[in-house]
Amino acid sequence: MSLRVSPPLRSAGFRNAAPVFAALGDETRLRLVAFLCSSGAKSIAQLTSGTDITRQAVTKHLQVLANAGLVRDVRAGRERLWELEPERIEEARRSLELIEQQWDHALGKLKRAVEGTP
Amino acid sequence: MSLRVSPPLRSAGFRNAAPVFAALGDETRLRLVAFLCSSGAKSIAQLTSGTDITRQAVTKHLQVLANAGLVRDVRAGRERLWELEPERIEEARRSLELIEQQWDHALGKLKRAVEGTP
């Protein structure tokens, strides 16, 4: 056994999902994402305001999110607006969905049998 | 603006999702999860075999996954079997779903208008 993953998971380009999850695996970044997704494009200063961390820290976080393809920047005059890139979120969600499906396929039958569902 | 997230996202206990994403944000751990989800419970030795890393490294990864609630261990004689805990996967998936919904709510109208959908 070589941690060989079953075909459906492999074909899904599962390994590519790790950087996205890693980017989402920080509370500050998760807040940034949540904020951006509900409020549209914001500048760095706007995103920093109300936080207890520095503007540079926020910039770094945005950079991480950008490298993961979760966010995109748009220059607007002297400010730089950041907005969400929902495709990657969707990709990540689908990856989790695939895992769940695989799980159901491998063990769900037993579960269904126990629960008495035909 | 204080990175104040909108009510639906807050009520979802969004911050709790960060550790789960962080745990999934490593390729090795992602493989472990994928493998466990498709093959059921495995011992540490089984999970290590076929990997280029050490058994102790695998143990550490499993510990991280366990701390995030993604996996659970069951003692069986002299070996320790690890199995997936799909609830957290489901939680994480729902978090992403929420973000997407929020995004659609905030900007989807514009999108739909552009695409000519009534």
Next chain:
DNA sequence: CAGATAGGCAACCATAGGGTTGCATTTGAG
């Protein structure tokens, strides 16, 4: 019992990651 198999514990190492401070640069507003 003896040996091999499965795992636990702990120290140690190197690098990445989250944050900060300090200063330079671009650009909108008077």
Next chain:
DNA sequence: CTCAAATGCAACCCTATGGTTGCCTATCTG
């Protein structure tokens, strides 16, 4: 033109993290 706002760049700090090696413990199996 001048100044303040919005960023960019870079060095630096500390801790977390992925990984290793070495050794000890538990437990099947013959």
